[in-house]
Amino acid sequence: MRKKIEMVLERIRACGAEYGDIRIIDTIKESITTEDQMVADIIDSRSKGVGIRVILDGSLGFAATQDLSNLAETVERAIQIAQAGRMLQKEKIVLSAKEIVQDEYQTPIEIDPFTISKEDKINLLLRAEKAMREAAKLSRTTGSMVFQRQDKIYADTEGSYIVQRLYESGAGIEAVVNSETDSQIRSYPNSSGGNHATAGYEFVESLKLVENAPRIAIEAERLINAEQCPSGHYDLIIDSSQMALQIHESIGHATELDRIFGSEAAYAGMSFLLPGTINDNFKYGSEFVTVVADATIPKGLGSFGYDDDGVKAQKTVLIDKGMLKNYQTSRDTASKIGQLSNGTNRADGWSNIPIVRMTNINLLPGSFELDELIKGIDDGFYLCTNKSWSIDDKRLNFQFSCEIAHEIKNGKLTGKIYKNPIYTGITPKFWGSCDGVGNEKHWILYGVPNCGKGQPGQVAHVGHGSAPARFRNVKVGVEDVK
């Protein structure tokens, strides 16, 4: 295969292109879904193919095929596409410098998830469902597991050759209670399929699905009879899992430099930030808000050895004590602001071009115990687990709903819960209202396996770590808008 790869790279060099790369990717995936204590779906899949990227006279061409016997035709197509792109080019693509490497990387795992039988996996989900059913009267229960192994070869015309094997494991459960007029859900460890990590089967075991099943079942049962969360302005503590999505939507996407330059203008949107905002001492949030893009953190779903520019995984401070410091960059976007790439250019499989994608965008832990955060609230809520999300095309106006709101009065959790809590805000104002973040003891890393961006649509697997955090005077609910 290495000989074939070198032939492709030689053809790219011969056509006068200033850069080219080839990625051969082989992905196997196993997905198991159970529903009402029966197996609903078991889907195994394998996808293997090659993507070839060419930059010719500053113009990008990309072609991909599953037919590995036909690399010659695919490289010619990539060259032809790059030539067509020159027809409408204002600014040539320039790649920032990088280290040329020949290296290998593998996700550290303890238990290869593909060595565990489907029977064992199914049994774990069914036991978790049973535990939910025994704890409460539920209308519906579900469980899911997803495993992936991806083998990647990356080689470029500059001399880098990188081989990676990346593993992912994830699982989750849900308890649903319906009434004639309502439906309430509680999920563990997170909604939309649970939690996911670059890890082996040991990660699924560590989630303790069965042990946590009764708690969410009981909460779901209580929610169906709970009052609607009131509308107004309240102080909030937001739990780690909801914080993951809050970070994702209002910091992660907003600091992608390709989006800031307008690459996504017609589809996913742009950002309220401008290319030069990092030089303007822009206050993104309060002094409690320090956020990093960290592709090196163990188990992070956005962790890897090298990105799809062949740039080594890095940890970059995006926001330092509230002040915007850096963007997430690729080689082509970093060069536009006179920087080196911080290694976030990633493609969805072999058939797509790499674009700037979040790695693990983490809010670093603060110094607060959860009790201390709660003590600081006279009248507010502790919100847990995302249920719905929406944010505008500039990443400013967001609205989230959560599965459950725990009432806080006079510095204490009262034990009363509310259903359908919604909160809304404007990004910098919201992060500016943060006056406390939980400490390392409460910090959890969540994997988000469904981040959409790009045309053709690409799905990225990213991570977000956070402890519960406190925000002041946040708009809750929409019922008061008449």
Add this chain to the structure above:
Amino acid sequence: MLNKKESYAIIDKVLSYCNYYTMATLISHEEGLTRFANSEIHQNVFKSNNTLEITIHDGKKQSKNSTNILDDESLKELVRKTEQNLRFMPEGEYEIPKVTAPAEITNEEYDAELESAFGIPGRASLIKSCIESLDDDYTASGAFSLNKMVFAMGNNSGIKRFCRLDNVSFNTVITHKNGPSGYAEYATDKSADMDVTKLFNSAYSKAKAALNPESLEPGSYTVILEPLAVGDLLSYMSYCGFSAKSVDIGISFLAGKKGQQVFGENISIYDDHTDGNTFSLPFDFEGYERRKLNIIDQGVAKELAYDVRTALKEGVDTTGHGLGEASTGGFPINLIMKNGAKSLEDIIKETDNAILVTRFHYMNVVDPKKALFTALTRDGLYMVKNGQISHAVKNMRFTESMLNAFNKVTEVSKDRTKVPGFFGVSYVPALKIDDFHFTGKTE
């Protein structure tokens, strides 16, 4: 790109290795997409893939596997692993019946002109000529793609399915240097239908009309939703409400309402792959013939989309809307909303006070049981006063129950257009709706 003969040959080969009742599905796909931003082409890509999925049944057990490596040895390995999985697979609730009829369903018609008109150089050339018409204060972004797709199916009971679905899609947002923008989008399977210049000019006009937007306070307003905005609402209603599965699991806003008046009498929604205004895949992903569904008839909830499992559970026939995943159930993909009598232009002329919405952004379901959705407006929000657009409005967020909104539709436009759905396109009119709740704004 695989043709019918090649597709059937691969399906027959894999079926010849199977020892149990097996359904094989082959998807062959080619996509060329030219993306532009800041008035230049910045991403230009092509991809092709052929993926084979097999579902093997043994009584109430089922095992599913897919691959895009289609040589003989890989196909044998696919079957071996899939059959091996059956051994420890628990039984499901139902034995899935064999699909035995009709023997063959095909839709081989496609417009060969799409390739010649909208290939790599054709797309670049059209984008270039459009962008050259812009004033210096405006830039254009968007995507122009040519999709070629084959769906083929077969089982070892002898049935065959084949459909070729080629289409072209174009979207553009044109942005003034101060921020206001306009948008247009269209997808079609007919080359003669795709008028890129007309779409581009429409987005350009919208961008010009979007200058100097004024802020509005959140509250209840009469809105006129253009087809792109209506299509988004329809897609999400379908996602959380039009499948028998969503009713069965209790999250649909139509649960327990069959035969009841749920929307105003001027609302009729149906799903019909034979209507030439959507992309016709005449069979579902379980091999069943796709039927016409009368989902909402003059506001009354009538029919739902079934896959085979939900149908077995309720003792009815599938409607041919299966996606091939039990956890999803049936899903209508050829949605059409019945039109009214007046043109959108006339509706605007007869309106004293309303907000005209071009499209929504990042819609999501807040509460499926109430069909409560939220989204932002984007790329052209305007105030209509005394029969004409008076000025642009800054973007706003709505949070609204469709059970409220679709009972307050006062006008349905005569003209309809194809708008993007979750799969292919829907065919929808513009709507005028009273008492639509905007719950937030962006300055």
